[in-house]
Amino acid sequence: MALKKGQEVELDIIDAAFKGKGLAKVDGLAVFVPGTTPGDKVKARIIKKKKKHREAKLLEILEPSPHRIEPKCRHAKVCGGCSWQHIPYAKQLEFKTQQVRDHIERIGHLDGNIVKDGIGADQEFYYRNKMEYSISSRRWLTEEEIRSDEYVDDSAFAAGLHAPGRFDKILNLKECHLQVPESFQILDFVRSWCIEHDVEPYDTLENTGFMRHVMIRNSHHTDDFMVNLVTYQDDQKLMESMKDALLEKFPFITTIVNNVNDTKSPTAEGRYQKVLHGPGFIVDKIGAFSFKIHPNAFFQTNTAQAEKLYEVARNYAALEDGDIVYDLYCGVGTLSLFMSGPAKHVVGIELVDVAVENAKFNAKENGVENVSFIKGDMKDVFTQDVVDEYGAPNVLITDPPRAGMHPDVVERLCELKVPRLVYVSCNSSTMARDLKELNSVYEIEEVQPVDMFPQTYHIEAVAKLRLRG
Known part of the structure; x- marks a missing residue:
């Protein structure tokens, strides 16, 4: 079987390969299918033809693997943050x-x-001490919307994570289980507050708008909690209002920082920053050693x-x-x-x-x-x-x-x-x-x-x- 690009095939997934892709073999030729697990029987479409292998897109699970479970998060199939939620954790570790x-x-x-x-x-969940959520004026459409015969508007105040392979579109999250639950609650609040107060999301293509990122850090060994609001402009009055609203809703926040990134660079690190509340850093420990963690400092996640x-x-x-x-x-x-x-x-x-x-x-x-x-x-x-x-x-x-x-x-x-x-x-x-x-x-x-x-x-x-x- 030649397995040409665009061809639809039925595959038996036999192993877990590098980068989390399921591995199938067709006449000795390796076929890699993201979103699958060993034991799955699937229908897939060949999307890339390489000299020694093929890459395919999952179309349908024909027979689920005994290892397959229902993901905890509704976004698991399209979000790049948790590509193995459909596999029990013990099996993840084994693979x-x-x-x-x-x-x-x-x-x-x-x-x-x-x-x-x-x-x-x-x-297994809620283990990250840092999440960097992006904000955009364009949201990632669902599979149903993409297949729709009718025009679907993708403009929105989208807050979440980048759609896989896209710099300009954001998966508009309704939940996230990587950091402590308060992390997503804060993101959701900022999104709602901005919509209510007509605060514009940043447009990557036009370089317009205001809100760019919400970065949240929490300490494992202390109660410190940081919210870093990354904006395209410096608007002290607006940021004071947002800060007050955040502290009223989430009084456990120990520091709030505003990073101003007024460049075209997509990074969450601002050209300069202002401390709106608290010391401007959090403190955590590794072993016997304490570390002051500033908004843009590296620390093990x-x-x-x-x-x-x-x-x-x-x-x-x-x-x-x-x-x-x-x-x-x-x-x-x-x-x-x-x-x-x-x-x-x-x-x-x-x-x-x-x-x-x-x-x-x-x-x-x-x-x-x-x-x-x-x-x-x-x-x-x-x-x-x-x-x-x-x-x-x-x-x-x-x-x-x-x-x-x-x-x-x-x-x-x-x-x-x-x-x-x-x-x-x-x-x-x-x-x-x-x-x-x-x-x-x-x-x-x-x-x-x-x-x-x-x-x-x-x-x-x-x-x-x-x-x-």
Whole structure:
């Protein structure tokens, strides 16, 4: 069967593939179908023809898998936020672990038995400490509206999440179960208040309107609660009125900030910001360390699971008194501080200016003096001069972005021959690629998946490496 573009076919989904897509095989040819789960029999339409596989759109579930459940959220089938709500959480974790194992075997050419069972989250829903909702003058239409023969107006004060693959249209949410329930209640209130007071939503194409985003952050270990209102214009009188209305309805809010983004950039980070209520930040903890989290600062999105992830990394590091630790891609220094206890010194290296400044601030706020942070590109900064200044590391932690480590960094690690190496990853495929290269110098003893994002296909992993004798 040639499986041409536009062709409709019946498929048996046999496995869960990368990025959460269901996998079917037709005469040995892989077909990937989003929104499916192993055990489903489906009707699908081929939408992309690739040399070695096909991609298809789900049209109908002919026979549901025994693993399939009814999603908690009405938007699950069209929203990109929770692509696996139709799968029980225990199965999600099983599929994610197998995904890591597959990458370790197929890309890393390593024994899949080194991959342990994934560490699941205690909370399947309401686990995020940050949600960034977008606002637009155009809403995403439902399947029924798209199929309608009549004209359907897509103009609206739409507040929610971007429709998958669209920068200009917003899925107008009626519910969301990723952050605490108060998060969606605040979004819903802001939307209603703006409509009532004739506040215009931002139009991405025309660059007109007022409201652009509502970003909400809450602390896991404290009662702090932040609302960050991102606007296209600076209107102090209007924002004071909105602030007063929010505090009257939600008195538990501890700080309200207005970020003014008067540029065409779609980011929720304003060109400048004003604190409307409270201190302008919230405070949360990871382990014994406290962090002031400002509106646009990075912080691990799932605090409880971040602590589990860091515990695994610290156990794999097997820290001893007097150890010198290097933390590559250190971000705002959360893991550096978490590792600082018995270490003689921790050296964090990071490319982003503001992250380095935040890391130094976090160290000072926590009274941690045995850490230093260096700004620069890893492949350029991680040199012999740095080693000469701070000492040769006994332990090295690397937590690279999704693209993995630059080949020059991998080569440098092989040259350094650090006794203990811990690799923290948000992308097990690029981690497996790097581990394949490191395997010539290091023995990869163990890989521990940790689920930071239930209801999605994403999975973190931590690898334990030891220098070969």
